[in-house]
Amino acid sequence: MRKIPPLNSVRAFEAVARHQSFSAAANELSVTVAAVSHQVRQLEDGLGQKLLERGRAVSLTPAGKAIYPLLRDGFDQIAQAFALLAGPTQGDSIEVSTTRAFAERWLMPRLTKFNAIYPNVVVSIHASEKVIDLRSATADLAIRYGPVEADVRGPVLFEDRYIAVADKSICPDDRSPRIDDFRNRSLLAFKWKNQSLNVPSWSAWLAQAQQAGAGDMRTSWYSEETLALHAAKQGLGPLLCSTVLVDDELRSGQMRRVEGPSLAGFTYHLVESPRSASQHNLLLFRKWLLSEAKLFRESTLNEAGA
DSSP: OOOOOOHHHHHHHHHHHHHTOHHHHHHHHTSOHHHHHHHHHHHHHHHTSOOEEOSSSOEEOHHHHHHHHHHHHHHHHHHHHHHHHHOOOTTOEEEEEEOHHHIIIIIGGGHHHHHHHOTTOEEEEEEOSSOOOTTTSSOSEEEEEESOOTTOOSOEEEEEEEEEEEEGGGSOSSSOOOGGGGTTSOEEEEOOSOTTSOOOOHHHHHHHHTOTTGGGOOEEEESSHHHHHHHHHTTSOOEEEETTTTHHHHHHTSEEEOSSOOEEEEEEEEEEOGGGGGOHHHHHHHHHHHHHHHHHHHHHHHHHHO
16 A cells, blocks of 8 residues: 555645745645645655755755655656546647747748648747746747756757858858958847857857957847847848858858858757657657758758768
């Protein structure tokens, strides 16, 4: 016979630990904050151990850290079991979370292909630079950009590099553009939201390019990556950007690569909601997305080898 504490208390603790907030847990469980606090206290008293540190912020004690991942995964599996009974339905909506630039320049141009194959599946896009918790948010799948964390539950779509590009309207017609061609213009750059990343920069690019005197060029800053990309398309100056995001323009010749190095970027990778394994339409979208990523990787490899 299993020895299990009252499930309401266990569920309350799991919700507080996941949200790191009593009020958010109470909102999810449709009870009062006082009720959630009482249920967690009841669980702690029954176990004889403190699970949460209460203060200006909620944090887990060593005992809480030990049991929380197991409880989280257990509730995820319970949710999957009941989702299997529901089965797929026509018109089910899938919500995908990703960055604004990736949504606009890579994902959305390809969604017409998915819609043509699966016209009854509705795909919604949540574009933000903020990383969301898929267990507490409405999004079903996230396409994240950055280093792959150890606990990521999903595959890598592809990696990128950072190169300098410029609109063809400001490039010389008879040769490849060089950074010296843009001394009368500003270098375009955008502010990264994640300050912890060791991001590619113009200073690193110029240092590797070994362009004499290029370091004194002006830089025009944009608050959003998409704004910097639009500025580059308008011919306002060269931009150091992801090869993934300018692939279409480079292929069409609308933008041209400026002679110089390519800097290491990061990965675009999937982070999947625990419920994704039991949602038929989400599995269809995942399979399609991985197929598109494979085609993209193969096309870029072929282009590099041409």
